[in-house]
Amino acid sequence: MALVYLASIVLGTAMLGAQSSERFKGRLSRLPVDRPTAPQLRGQGSVEATLNGDELVVTAKFEGLSSPATAAHIHRAPVARRGPVAFTVEVPAVATGELRDTITLTNAQLEQLREGLYYLQIHTEGNPGGELRGWLLLQ
Numbered sequence: 001m002a003l004v005y006l007a008s009i010v011l012g013t014a015m016l017g018a019q020s021s022e023r024f025k026g027r028l029s030r031l032p033v034d035r036p037t038a039p040q041l042r043g044q045g046s047v048e049a050t051l052n053g054d055e056l057v058v059t060a061k062f063e064g065l066s067s068p069a070t071a072a073h074i075h076r077a078p079v080a081r082r083g084p085v086a087f088t089v090e091v092p093a094v095a096t097g098e099l100r101d102t103i104t105l106t107n108a109q110l111e112q113l114r115e116g117l118y119y120l121q122i123h124t125e126g127n128p129g130g131e132l133r134g135w136l137l138l139q
Contacts, residue, residue, distance in 0.1 A: 024049040024113070026120065026134030028062055031127075040126055042066040043095070047120045047134045054110065056103045058089060058136075060120055065095040067126035072099055074118050079135050083119075091122060114138060 028045035045062030058074070072091035077083025086109070089101045105113065112118060119135040 020052065022051040022114075023139045024051070024136040025139050026136050028060060028120065028122065028132040028134040031121075031130050031133050037127060037129075040066050041131055043132055045122075045132060045134070047136065049136050051105075051110075051113065054105050054107075056105055056113065057100070058103065058120065059098065059100045060122075060134075061098050062122060062132060063096040065122070065124050065131055067124045068093045068095050069097070069122050069124055070128065071123040073121050073123075074103070074136075075121055076112060076117050077119065079116060079119075079137075083117075086118065089120065095124075 026047045028043070028047055030041040030043065043062055043065040045060055047058065047060040049056050049058045060072075062069070069091045070093065072089040073085040074087040074089060075083045076086040087103050089099060089103075091097075091099045113136065116135060116137050119133055121130045122132045123129070124131045
């Protein structure tokens with residue numbers, strides 16, 4: 001009987017842990033820019049993030065960039081607005097690829113994430129100001 005009780009506690013704890021993760025998704029699309037840079041923008045992709053406690057695991061897939069990626073950042077701003085860099089994310093120097101990074105968030109940053117105030121932006125050689133952008137929205 002004690003073994004059954006212990007197993008139910010372990011299983012219940014595991015289920016609580018699985019339920020506590022939150023998922024965020026976004027579509028990576030070309031940035032709204034001025035006329036001179038608009039023809040140079042290419043590519044598309046998706047971004048997903050899983051929050052477990054204060055750890056945010058960000059993964060993104062992108063393809064067809066105009067040139068190799070040079071940097072990726074998570075910025076803070078409301079949807080459709082530009083904002084300052086909040087975090088740097090590792091990205092390979094390729095035009096088609098994937099990125100994955102883990103970020104530890106403060107309580108204030110957790111609230112901002114849940115409010116939809118973070119977006120991933122990928123910068124390229126040809127568009128150092130940014131080529132793709134996608135907001136992390138709670139699913």
